[in-house]
Amino acid sequence: DPGHPEHCNIFTMHQAFSKPDQIAFVDHQCRTAGFGCIDCKQVLFKNMKEEIVPIQTRVKEINQNPETMVGVLKSGAARCKAIAEEVMDEVRMKVGVKSEWMNR
Template sequence: MMEEMVRVRGLGGEKMGKSDAQNAIGIDWSEDMIFRAYRERGITDPQKVRKNDAGDPYNRCLSVYPMHEIVTDGEKETRIIAGECMRGERGCIDCKRQLAHNIAKVLTPFQERQAALATKDEHIREVLHEGGKRAREIIQPTVEKVRDKMGVVMY
């Protein structure tokens, strides 16, 4: 079975990736940080100069509308956004603000999990330490056999 793949566009319209920090959104970013990044670097329709100008979100909005299609709840909502843009009822800043809100909603569960894990540093270290001890117990007989066959003497 073939899975559907989604190409996530970065702020500049190219594929988003962690190696290009200027083109990506951090998983730990706040809604305000996301909005500022899209406001400054997000690419919208260059022919939509004023809020009431008609825009083309499908063909000329390289990074903002494609991200709406990924993170905004439901096809109906994305069609409303596109329709308002094409009729000149929605400005690019409003679109970027709503996108930042929707991205923040998607990231919230990940941020909460990250925060919960950060408070359990000692527990994580303990789990890793105990796991290492158990792994050494399991592998020790094999290591001893290999040393014996190779003639390696441990002092």
């Protein structure tokens, strides 16, 4: 039986993970009963795997070297703190609550 990709959650996921030519192919195959839902899901799984495997690989690398991530987080926190201090100094000046004793 021909399918209706516009009503299919799996086809919606193809929009996020499949290339435009694959989306068109799956749409056509579905509408013409060229293949069934399992075939459609296999194409989606292959495309999802291509996207997810590099992320999983990177997560494994990070988990094997947690001190690197801690360093990145500490560095980011220091940069954020410096920016926040500047912004808060400006806020205090504008609302009139900055005093000489508050200078850093």
